[in-house]
Amino acid sequence: MTRRVILITGAARGIGRAIADVLAPDHDLAITYKTAAEDAAVFCQQHPQTLALQADLRSADPTALIASVIARFGRLDGLVNSAGLISAEPPPDAFDMALAQDILHVNALAPMALISAALPHLPRGGAIVNITSINARFPPASAPVYGASKAALENLTIGCAKALGPRSIRVNAVAPGAIERDYAPRSAEMIKRFTDETALSRLAQLDEVAQAVRFLLSDAASGITGTVLPVSAGFRL
Template sequence: MPRVVLVTGGARGIGHAIAAEFARDHAVAITWATTVPKGLPDKTLAIRADLLAQSAAEAIVSQVLNRFGALDVIVNNAGQIGMSPAQDFDAAALQDMLGVNLLAPQALLAAALPHLKPGAAIVNISSVNAVLPPYGASIYGASKAALNLWTRAMAKELGPQGIRVNAVAPGAIDTPESPRSDDLKGLFVKDTALGRIGQPQDVARAVRFLASEEAGFITGEILTVSGGYRL
């Protein structure tokens, strides 16, 4: 059954792969900030938005409803990653990171909740760094750990309404927008049970599953998609 899916940060990388996966047979809206969307079906609704803006969430939900008349799935993919070594403190940058990674999903949920029906699903994009602390980027890891807790808390709060909330925690994913050196890729591959680096489609398929009726009795879970990284 076709559904209406909103993917934040859907113009590139993992978000683009998620949007393309759903666009095969669902109505899709994406948000983007700086990268102009390319390679998605013409019917895709692309909304330019600053997720940190005060009224962004309400405006996004309104545009989705005006175009499609419903909203069934929210994929909170947009995120910020940045360094935060112990000796440095940039309050504005760190607040922006926490805002995009944690507070923006809450804002979207608050705006969308009156329109979500039983059977709706929310899938958050977390990271293995929520449990494997990244050296020099502790605030990023902490923001994803907080997102995991928020995922479980919202699953508990929204379960009585028939709304499921889960997360996918990718490991090392190879995207054109964030190229890694061959040496770094080799290190990731060495520590990965399946012996390869991940692709955006690996994450997209996991997100599609968690949003589907096949996962109808799964909520509050953090699904690691890492190929067995650091087992």
């Protein structure tokens, strides 16, 4: 069976890395990273078929990224827009336009640009998965622009699903909640605050997010498009 080729942005660490770990055994992967070159190199040592591309999505040329994938593998079957930018935001009365533009660009405009660049190469049956956030529905007071950027990505997901349905290209999103993680540990107080608001009384797991993405990329999800799937342990049900 031909191994599907998937491009995953922001896959050297965090959610993107978890997605890459889940897909690598039976997919050929291209991954992007911004600064985590060592982490990307370790992944490539573990999975030698992987193509790692350095890319700052604030300025990267999406057409060039897709061209690199095609040059290496000769095809592209799916795209996972996992790279994201979250940063400490000033209060509304000290709004930082440059920071807001960076957040919106990386989290919404760059994924749309990559989708556009990928479309000439995606076959019928191709799949796109965008990583959004529960903050699209529950924007924090400390990061309103981030919440807005993820809400924009959810709307782009649904709009693209409508537009690309006639081409049998599916577009979905996964919206993680607070994630149990070792790369940026949370305080016990913060963990309790999150878990108290979940139906399962725990944080979501990285692997749970990754498995949701794997499902949406697969033929098992062939009838699913335009869906935003929360993986949040039942946050604020």
